[in-house]
Amino acid sequence: MNEKTLDHIVELKGVTKTYHRGRERIEVLKQLDLEIETGEFAALMGPSGSGKTTLLNLIGGLDHPSAGEIHVSGQRIERLGSRALAKWRSNHIGFIFQFYNLMPVLTAQRNVELPLLLKKMSSKERRDRAMTALEIVGLTDRAKHLPRELSGGQEQRVAIARAIVSDPDLLLADEPTGDLDRDTAGDILELLQTLNTRHGKTILMVTHDPAAADRAGRIVHMDKGRLLEEAA
Amino acid sequence: MGTLHLIRKNLGRKKLRTTFTLLSIAIAFVLFTLLSGINQAFNAGLELAGADRLITMHRMSFIQPIPISYHRRIEAMDGVEAVGHFTWFGAYFQNPRQQFSLQPTELSGLTDLYPEYQIPEDQWQRLMNNQTGLLVGQGLLDAYGWELGQQVPLNSTIFPKSDGSYAWPFQIEAVFTQESTANEIQAFMHWDYFNEARAFGQDQVGWIVTRIADPDQSAEIAARIDERFANSPTETKTSSEQGWTASFAAQFGNIGLIVQSILACVFFTLLLIAGNTMAQAIRERTGELAVMKTIGFPDSRIVAMVLGESVLLAVVGGLAGIGLGVLFVQGAAASLTQFLPGLAVTGSAVATGLVLAVLLGLLTGLVPAWQAGRLRVVEAMGRR
Ligand SMILES: Nc1ncnc2c1ncn2[C@@H]1O[C@H](COP(=O)(O)OP(=O)(O)O)[C@@H](O)[C@H]1O
Ligand SMILES: [Mg+2]
Numbered sequence: 001m002n003e004k005t006l007d008h009i010v011e012l013k014g015v016t017k018t019y020h021r022g023r024e025r026i027e028v029l030k031q032l033d034l035e036i037e038t039g040e041f042a043a044l045m046g047p048s049g050s051g052k053t054t055l056l057n058l059i060g061g062l063d064h065p066s067a068g069e070i071h072v073s074g075q076r077i078e079r080l081g082s083r084a085l086a087k088w089r090s091n092h093i094g095f096i097f098q099f100y101n102l103m104p105v106l107t108a109q110r111n112v113e114l115p116l117l118l119k120k121m122s123s124k125e126r127r128d129r130a131m132t133a134l135e136i137v138g139l140t141d142r143a144k145h146l147p148r149e150l151s152g153g154q155e156q157r158v159a160i161a162r163a164i165v166s167d168p169d170l171l172l173a174d175e176p177t178g179d180l181d182r183d184t185a186g187d188i189l190e191l192l193q194t195l196n197t198r199h200g201k202t203i204l205m206v207t208h209d210p211a212a213a214d215r216a217g218r219i220v221h222m223d224k225g226r227l228l229e230e231a232a
Numbered sequence: 233m234g235t236l237h238l239i240r241k242n243l244g245r246k247k248l249r250t251t252f253t254l255l256s257i258a259i260a261f262v263l264f265t266l267l268s269g270i271n272q273a274f275n276a277g278l279e280l281a282g283a284d285r286l287i288t289m290h291r292m293s294f295i296q297p298i299p300i301s302y303h304r305r306i307e308a309m310d311g312v313e314a315v316g317h318f319t320w321f322g323a324y325f326q327n328p329r330q331q332f333s334l335q336p337t338e339l340s341g342l343t344d345l346y347p348e349y350q351i352p353e354d355q356w357q358r359l360m361n362n363q364t365g366l367l368v369g370q371g372l373l374d375a376y377g378w379e380l381g382q383q384v385p386l387n388s389t390i391f392p393k394s395d396g397s398y399a400w401p402f403q404i405e406a407v408f409t410q411e412s413t414a415n416e417i418q419a420f421m422h423w424d425y426f427n428e429a430r431a432f433g434q435d436q437v438g439w440i441v442t443r444i445a446d447p448d449q450s451a452e453i454a455a456r457i458d459e460r461f462a463n464s465p466t467e468t469k470t471s472s473e474q475g476w477t478a479s480f481a482a483q484f485g486n487i488g489l490i491v492q493s494i495l496a497c498v499f500f501t502l503l504l505i506a507g508n509t510m511a512q513a514i515r516e517r518t519g520e521l522a523v524m525k526t527i528g529f530p531d532s533r534i535v536a537m538v539l540g541e542s543v544l545l546a547v548v549g550g551l552a553g554i555g556l557g558v559l560f561v562q563g564a565a566a567s568l569t570q571f572l573p574g575l576a577v578t579g580s581a582v583a584t585g586l587v588l589a590v591l592l593g594l595l596t597g598l599v600p601a602w603q604a605g606r607l608r609v610v611e612a613m614g615r616r
């Protein structure tokens with residue numbers, strides 16, 4: 001592991017992603033270069049269909065690029081097989097979605113425990129860790145509630161607790177406030193900021209909302225599969 | 233929390249649907265258990281029959297008697313080791329609808345014919361000394377809750393005594409045991425008591441059993457016996473005990489085949505019902521499965537989880553059905569001991585049922601599990 005990969009938790013070189021729809025070729029990402037430093041809170045903005053989700057999926061090891069190199073957390077991931085990628089994701093990445101995606105049949109606490117099923121540990125340790133994560137997001141009093149008994153903001157907090165419970169290096173959030181009202185969105189963004197500053201999580205967040213992007217330390221703009229100039 | 237917790241919770245999310253599926257699985261397995269019980273009853277008789285024993289009866293039918301003199305004549309033939317004669321008494325105890333097998337025979341020769349019968353020596357002596365003494369199989373004794381030494385008033389549906397009464401008093405003097413309980417569901421009485429007291433049919437017997445020295449000779453000796461009585465007023469038909477039981481069971485064989493076909497249809501339908509339930513359950517959960525994969529659950533684990541769910545469903549339904557079926561068979565066996573001794577669910581039938589349940593679970597989970605395993609996160613999420 002060289003020094004470069006240590007301070008750059010994400011490094012993309014000439015990443016291209018092409019979809020084929022019948023005979024048609026759609027180039028969604030075009031020769032992308034991107035570096036994100038360890039400890040950064042970066043926002044990714046751009047019009048709908050510009051390729052933000054696709055980029056996030058590539059960084060999170062959910063999809064393979066058509067060309068280019070992807071280094072994340074000191075690992076070159078673009079050629080890993082699906083099994084290796086799954087294991088790698090469980091160790092390094094926490095995902096946060098727009099629609100929370102909690103398991104409706106599990107309580108908040110058990111939802112948070114879900115990623116820990118992939119680790120060798122006692123059920124007590126899992127429970128303790130889940131409670132710690134719920135404490136960080138401020139929801140210990142809702143541990144036994146089912147998702148449908150929670151508000152949207154609370155559901156997203158549980159989802160964030162689930163994303164951080166395995167202590168990943170990088171949080172990838174795809175429009176995490178897209179489905180929330182302004183006040184609740186503010187709370188969630190504050191929580192993400194806290195995770196960044198106090199818990200040292202590197203965060204890459206896709207958002208439409210300029211106010212949300214302002215919370216981040218860095219804004220990356222994207223249009224038609226290309227990265228534009230970055231504003232501070 | 234383990235994956236099992238998640239599987240259980242998932243099964244519980246559509247309670248009505250799960251309940252209906254469980255019910256249909258259970259019903260199919262009740263049917264399976266009943267059938268194996270009946271199958272066992274017929275096969276038990278076949279296995280018990282000896283290859284070294286011949287049965288001689290009236291050429292026309294089983295219910296027409298033959299003269300007792302045939303006994304001595306067969307005894308005098310070459311290759312014959314022991315001979316005994318038997319008659320259907322039509323006995324019942326209190327309830328006329330529950331007949332059991334009680335046969336008048338010359339008791340002193342019984343163990344020559346059936347060396348596998350075990351009778352304690354002291355009981356044997358008392359039986360020999362008591363004209364109205366009864367030799368009862370342990371299984372029959374247990375079925376009626378009788379005790380050794382007890383007086384039992386039995387009735388015959390066929391034979392009145394010379395005073396016109398159908399009631400025959402007995403005293404249980406001896407109990408015999410045998411390798412199989414199925415063959416213990418019968419009793420024997422003294423021939424002399426029967427022959428002297430009955431109102432009609434003196435010196436006529438139902439059938440004659442012959443034990444031969446060499447089982448390989450059974451066809452030849454059977455032919456010789458029938459030849460011996462050819463062109464007499466009472467011609468005979470002799471076959472091996474095994475052949476006799478087999479031809480008796482063959483009358484039910486076709487029924488067994490029909491029931492088995494029905495069972496096959498039921499299981500095929502079940503496969504479709506349970507398979508559809510599982511497919512639907514997994515389709516509804518596409519998004520959740522994608523999230524699990526995102527988190528890092530490998531495809532193999534997702535496949536195992538879906539299979540685990542369908543196997544759990546099938547095994548729970550199967551166990552309930554087998555349990556109910558065993559209860560049914562035990563209930564039926566208690567009231568049918570006289571007609572279908574050996575009606576029972578064997579351990580191997582239960583094991584077969586369990587294997588069938590696991591197989592059913594695997595089969596119904598196969599396609600949904602394969603689809604869930606193949607599911608690509610990016611596409612599944614895009615569909616939301
Ligand atoms: N699986 C796919 N097959 C074909 N085209 C796709 C697929 N996924 C995304 N796209 C296309 O890629 C482009 C970028 O999509 P996406 O990354 O979701 O954009 P954004 O998140 O910025 O709205 C869109 O034009 C979309 O239609
Ligand atoms: Mg998007």
